Amino acid sequence: MSTCLVHPLPYRADPADYFAAVRLAPGAVLLDAGRPAAQRGRYDLISAWPSAEFAPSPDEPAADFLQRLRDGLAGLGSAEPPSDCPLPFAGGLIGYLGYDFGRRLEKLPAQAVDDLGLGDARFGLYAWALISDHQRATTQLLFHPSLATEERVRLIALFESVTTEEAPAFELLGPFQADLDETGYRQAIERIQAYIQAGDCYQVNFAQRFRSHYRGDPWSAYRALRGACPTPFAGYQTLPGGAIISLSPERFMRVSQGLVETRPIKGTRPRDEDPRQDAAQAEALMSSLKDRAENLMIVDLLRNDLGRSCRTGSVRVPELFALESYPNVHHLVSAVTGELAADKDALDLIAGSFPGGSITGAPKIRAMQIIDELEPTRRALYCGSLLYLDVRGEMDSSIAIRSLLAKDGQICCWGGGGIVADSNWQAEYQESITKVKVLLETLEQFCH
Secondary structure (H helix, E strand, C coil): EEEEEEEECCCCCHHHHHHHHHCCCCCCCEECCCCCCCCCCCCEEEEEEEEEEEEECCCCCCCHHHHHHHHHHHHHHHEEEECCCCCCCCCCCEEEEEEHHHHHCCCCCCCEEEECCCCCCEEEEEEEEEEEEEECCCEEEEEEECCHHHHHHHHHHHHHHHCCCCCEEECCCCCCCCCCCCCHHHHHHHHHHHHHHHCCEEEEEEEEEEEEEEEECHHHHHHHHHCCCCCEEEEEEECCCCCCCCCCEEEEEECCEEEECCCCEEEEEEECCCCHHHHHHHHHHHHHHHHHHHHHHHHHHHHHHHHEEECCCCEEEEEEEEEEEEEEEEEEEEEEEEEEEECCCHHHHHHCCCCHHHHHHECCCHHHHHHHHHCCCCCCCCEEEEEEECCCCCCEECCCCEEEEEEEEEEEEEEEEEEEECCCCHHHHHHHHHHHHHHHHHHHEEEE
């Protein structure tokens, strides 16, 4: 197998200066561990100028699109990093799957309006990446063997001459407005609970959307949000006419050397400035029977999803009801692991488990049908995934919660939560706002 070339650069915990050098380039993408403030993520990945781009055509089945992604990886060619330089990416695909890619995997109604016009997926095929390893405090350029020598030289010169630049202008043209009022939200929750009472489902994740308009460069919005809410699965991806801005705390699926891990979040409490009150909130979450029951439902759903692509008997739950704390909320998090079956790959795993159970409900397909009925507009990016998949089959992916879509002068953000039989609609309404309050308030400082 061919070996990638690497070129060391000065280590930077914050990828802003390195990414600024390419942010206006075609296909510019950043997968960001949120360092130095966020502590759980290990790597940042930056790339641009993809050698090919992939987006599904209007009626293309999911299986056909995923096969085109496989063919793209095969065309780039197998390679691995030097043996003394373990890195998560050796060249391959980086991009997003929108929540509505799930419509290509399952038969769903089409009631929710697609008013944002975001494609269901978009990936670039990248023959290089700038990778920062925050455990080893290293930053290096990685080059797939297929990348031309003159392009390697150009990229080395570009990143060796990086300087700190002022954030470009960004302006929010008014406060965020919710698409639903309290009455509409209550009616949706009551409808979900009627479905639960009828035995249709156990849990449905219901979300509401907040919108405003903007002028300027969304990169400045991302930098401000990253400062206010650092998270280990953050990301920024340039789009025609805008950008994806994600401050996600949640891993979807990771595949490394054939081992699979997913880390669903289900259960939330707001943080408090008073340390004693904050500790009490965390304790209330950890001891909440309702939140544990919700979390366990999703763990069972994910065990089933992983079982479609993992070796029989290999699926385990090594962590159940762990506490993870972020600047604005405490979360209840579990882990489900498995080993990929010999005849399956990371894209089979995606096909068998997307979108994530923690942001749909149980049973998943019925929950997705109810979401389509009750949420007036399609989710677009929200609850989809940002991910990379390299030529070795190594993959990591987020669930795109705490995420915004800036497109054609409009910026949207979503907040939601899992609804069960004993959910209180006022508490759920407040939780949907609490989860994104720091994001909305941070950007509203850009209003003039």
